[in-house]
Amino acid sequence: MDYYNKAYKYVKDKYIKFQKDVRETVDFVYNLHGHESCIDLDKYSKFIAFSTSVNLTNQFISQIRFGILQSTSNIISEVKDIKQVEELAYDISNKKQDIGIYYVYESTSHFALVYVALNDLIQNSKRNISICQNCGRYYLQSSGKEVYCDLFNLDGSPSCKSYASGKAYDNKVIEDIAELTYKREYQRRITQVYRADKKQKEQIKKEFLIWKDKARKQLKLYRENKISNEEFCNWIEENK
Secondary structure, three states: OHHHHHHHHHHHHHHHHHHHHHHHHHHHHOOOOOOOOOOOOOHHHHHHHHHHHOOOHHHOOOOOEEEEEEOOOHHHHHOOOHHHHHHHHHHHHOOOOOOOEEEEEEOOOHHHHHHHHHHHHHHHOOOOEEEOOOOOOEEEOOOOOOOOOOOOOOOOOOOHHHHHHHHHHHHHHHHOHHHHHHHHHHHHHHHHHHHOOHHHHHHHHHHHHHHHHHHHHHHHHHHOOOOOHHHHHHHHHHOO
16 A cells, blocks of 8 residues: 555656546537537637647657457358348447457556547547536536436445436426316216216216216316416315
């Protein structure tokens, strides 16, 4: 631990500065934290310009070893002719076969690997880095539309995406409590009609139709924001 504490103290300031410069570079490239660049500027040009301005590459001196790996499948041995090659290509395109070429970078410098990863993302991917609206952490978007991250939490709590989905559902239930109350009462009454015996069916059906007409008028008032969901629910309760 003494060794690692000394090593940490030695590199601490360098790591903090590099992390700060990388964050500012990402903010500029992806228009985060108030940055609003011209829309005609491409991400890679912005990346090169800003990383040069903060001298990002000169903060590390390291060789980077580059390798290429190919994942294979047992199906490869079965490919004998062009038709089978085309079928394999379709399977790869449709994600039925997980076969591909993977680039492997090795370096003794964390800074170098961070730079390579960021450079590769900006230059070769359409995915964007964004900031989670719940926890504030940086994350890589999948569709470009989501606003909450799916990052792992050390305390085992649900990810922001899972939490937000649950919260949105709870809010929707609260907002639609009037609609739910109407549907439940409607279903209760229509069930009574179907289950009634022949002697009572006509009377119960008549009462149901009268109630339905009045309830729909009240529901219309609710949907037009002329009465609150509480007022509507009270009406349903009083007219059971």
